[in-house]
Every structure is written in structure tokens, then in C-alpha cells.
Amino acid sequence: MNKRVTTQTWEGTKLKTQRRWTNKTDNMDTLALEATQPKKAQNGALVLLPGPPIPAKRKPAKKTKKAVVFFEVEILDAKTKDKLCFLDKVEPNATIGEIKSMFHKSHPQWYPARQSIRLDPKGKSLKDEDVLQHLPVGTTATFYFRDLGAQISWVTVFLTEYAGPLLIYLMFYFRVPFIYVPKYDFTTSKHWVVHLACMCHSFHYVKRLLETLFVHRFSHGTMPLRNIFKNCTYYWGFAAWMAYYINHPLYTPPTYGEQQIRLALTVFLFCQIGNFSIHIALRNLRPPGSKTRKIPYPTKNPFTWIFLLVSCPNYTYELGSWLGFTLMTQCLPVAAFTLVGFIQMTVWAKGKHRSYLKEFRDYPTLRSPILPFIL
């Protein structure tokens, strides 16, 4: 932090005093204050600094013009502390996002999405919306930069990871060659539950794709590139594993036959509608283009009433859907997929629940992260 300068900010009045020590005084709007001449101060600002007076040229105070103190921004590498970039004449109301764009100009390989700008080398990343003058920095702001690595947009990742299971499952359903014994190529299963399962599975992923395109409002634009490989391996791998057994010529239908399948289908559809309702409710919490966060509440839609008991009912319904699918197919790999998904969603739900509690003082206490009263 620049120790030559003291900054004081009062909320509301937004009075600010800085003294710039600069050789670049061609800037008309520099406000220079000397300890010896407090009367010179404009805006009722206080003189704060000790130290020798500035040798800078003193322009006659233009009362009509509002004094704008430009910032200098230096960006250092968080690990090596090398000076990567120096920006001068930065507007005080510049956002971190704008600073990232400026940094990108001098280092074209680091597009803004892969920049992590922080006040402290080991601290948290600053948000794009953060405004320079509201940060605890002097007029020469020092930021630390970390490369987040190649980034890919969330939408791209979601579309890829969901399109895979949709297509892969269908390949097994239609018994494309080289999967099963050749005499079964392009045949169809004789069990109607297999057709039903294909419809449900496909419906689920089509729903997800459409939601990605039209419903979800993402708070982050991008994620690290390597995530797409990790995520696709998970989704595609499990889809292939499940589909192999469900569409196998030697598939065994559920033990309790039609009853079991009917119950499973009911659960599945109920949870699909529920999940969709939650997605719509969450979307409506957030105006388009914004990244605001609000506490979700039950709406007129009965499927959202679960918000009374749970912070992340979208995960609850998702679990329910897959339990339904497991029951429908009576297939161990499906159960395994459900279990792994449940563990992951619980981790996410607990994190979300914790951040709700941290952010909102009045967060409803009856709610659990994912399972009412239990988890």
C-alpha cells in the first residue's frame, strides 16, 4: 500500500483528499494541497499529509470545476511481485472490470476473464463491479494479479456436458454397432420400461439444455478450461455406463413390475416439474443482466413451497428425479450415479447455505441446505 498518501472517505458525503506526488502535472484537474496553505483546500477537504510540500505547479483553483483526482494503478504479479503493468490517469470511479480491460491491452494473452485481481497476493479476488475509489487503496493503487488459466464460458460447458449424455444414451438405446453382440445391432429392447427410461433420460437432458439457453442467469461468465474435461468425463462416462446396462439385451426389468415403474415415473415427473419451478423462481429473483443476490421465497407455485424447508430445493428435486430413475430402471450404475451426484450436490448446497447465512442476517432459520431437517 502506498504510504505516502492518506485517503479518507466519508460515506454519503464522499469527501476525499489525496495528495498527488507526481511529475505528470499537465493534468488540469490535479488538486494539490500543501500543509502550509490549508485555505487552498477545495470541497471543504481536510489537509492530511505531513511531509514536504509538492513542487508541482499549482493551478489557480477553479471553483466551478469539480476536482477529480486520478488514480494510478500498478499491477504486480502475485507470486513474483514483478511489476506487470502501470496505469495512470485512472478514473476514481473506474471499476475493476474496466481496469482488467486496460490490463488486457498491455497483456493481450490475459483476457479479462482469466485475470484475478486482488488487494493482497493471497487474498480474495476483487469483483468486476468493485469501484476503484471505494477500495482501501491510496491514489496509487497496488493490485496483485493471478492468472486463472484459460477460461471457458459456463454456457459452453453446460451445453457440451449435457449434449453428451443425451446423444450417448441414444446410441446405446438404438444399439449402434460395436457395443453389444452383433446380432443385436439396431434392434430395440422388448421391455417397455426401457423405452420409458430412454424418454425420461432424454427429456431430462433436453430440459437441462433448454434451461441453460433460456432460463439460467449465471453469476460467473467463465470457469477454468480444464473443468470442461473433468465435467464431461463425469457426465459422459456415467451416461455410457448406465445406458449400457439399461439397453442391454440381457436387461432385467424391475422386480415389482408395473407398480414399481409407475411409482418411479410419478416421482421422476414430480421432481422434474419441481426442479424446473425452482429454476424459474431463481431466475425471477434476478433481473436480466444483473448479478444481484436475494433470498428465495416460496411463490404461488406449490412446487416452490419447499423453499420453506430447504435452501437449495433445485438439488433436492434433482436427487428425487434420479431416485425415481433408479427405481424405474433398477440398475446399480444408476444408483451409483445418483449417490455420487447427491454427494456433490450436498457439498454445493452446504456452501450455498453458508453463504446465504453470511450474507443475509434475516435468513430463515428453519431451512436446511438440501434435505429438510436432515442435511
Add this chain to the structure above:
Amino acid sequence: MSAPAMGTSKTAHTDSSHKKKKGPGTLAIAYLVIYNVVMTAGWLVIAVGLVRAYLARGSYHGLYYSIEKPLKFFQTGALLEILHCAVGIVPSSVVLTGFQVMSRVFLTWAVTHSVREVQSEDSVLLFVVAWTVTEIIRYSFYTFSLLNHLPYLIKWASFLNIHRYTFFIVLYPMGVAGELLTIYAALPYVQKTGLYSITLPNKYNFSFDYHSFLILVMVSYIPLFPQLYFHMMRQRKKVLGHMEEYSKVE
């Protein structure tokens, strides 16, 4: 695999700083000393058993049978080390330790014990000897590390540490070779008997082919072995570097 457990190599002179961080209490240290002493003793028993059996029979063949029980007992006992990491009295990664121990346990029970026909193979002796030497050095080193407040023991700890990191250069490939050859030898018997395999149709719509699984395990050595080997090489350079400084300070 036959590599010594990776965690942190507790070189004697850095141990005190480790203790200040998370600090296993004195009770934990006492327990760990006992654990490591017992394990050292156990693997010594196996070593002695091998030597005696060799001298008695006059050949390398079939020595597995003479140490089968202590091998199973003490190798399985190493599962406790996962617990030690999970509880925090040993500053190692649970995942890494778990992986190492499970691979040993897998080879002991799911391959050597389960497929009787491989027990007389020479490859078994190869990895048993590698494991025995490695574990004796490793456990005795840990014992001395834990007792490092006794100054003259530090020399012993360093001595063992150097040897641990040097011997592994031969022991590790030796152990891996023994393990791979043993799994390979087991393959035909597993296929013939359908050991641990589940076939379709069944009401849970699941299948598992142990034969294919074993092949997969063998293939997994290809990416894993070099990584572990070079990790140990790097550790070795670090440790030998420290040793030099230490002896200079003296």
C-alpha cells in the same frame, strides 16, 4: 506399490517445526512410536522368516508360504496409517496414503491370497523382499524421527533416511516388477474361474469382470509408477542436500 509412504519425509531436524504446527500430543506420539516399533518388528519377523526358510530349503522357491501369515497381518495393519492421517496425528495426505496402502492390501489379498496358483511364483518373492526391506527402513526411520529429541538418535534417523531414499532406487522397480508379474500370472486363473466376477443377466443390471479389471490395474501402473518414482527422486535430492548441510554444521 512398494514405494515407501510418500507423505512428508520427516527428516529429523525439521520435525520439531512440524510439531509446532498441528502438534500431535504426547499421547499420540507415544502411540505412534509403539505403532512404528511394532511394525518394524513385524517386518523384521518376515525378513527373518524368509532367510530361515531359504536356508532350510536351499532354494528361493515357495518362500511365500513361510511368511504368509505375518505378511498378511502386518501389511493389513498398515491400514491404520490411513486413520492416522485422517485424525491428523500424521501430517500426510489421506488420499495419498490411502492409495498406497490400498494398493498393497489389494495385492496381498485380492491377488496373492485369492489366486492360490500364483503363490508359488517367484514374482511373489520379488515384491515381498522389496516390501520387507522398504518397510523395515521406513518404520525404523519413523520411530527414530519421533524420538528425535534424543540427539544421538538423529544420526541414526539421518542414516536411515539416506538409505531409505537410496535403496528405493532399486527396491521400487523391483517391487513393481514383482507386483506386475504376479498380477499377470493370475490372469488366466481369474478368467477360467470367473473369480469375483458378476455376469448378466441379474436383477441389479450390473456386471463386473475381474479379469478386465486386473488388466486395467496393470495398465494404471504406466502413468503412476514414473510419477511416484520421480517424486521420490526429487525428495531424495532434497534430503541429501539437507544431510550435507547438517553434517557441515556439525
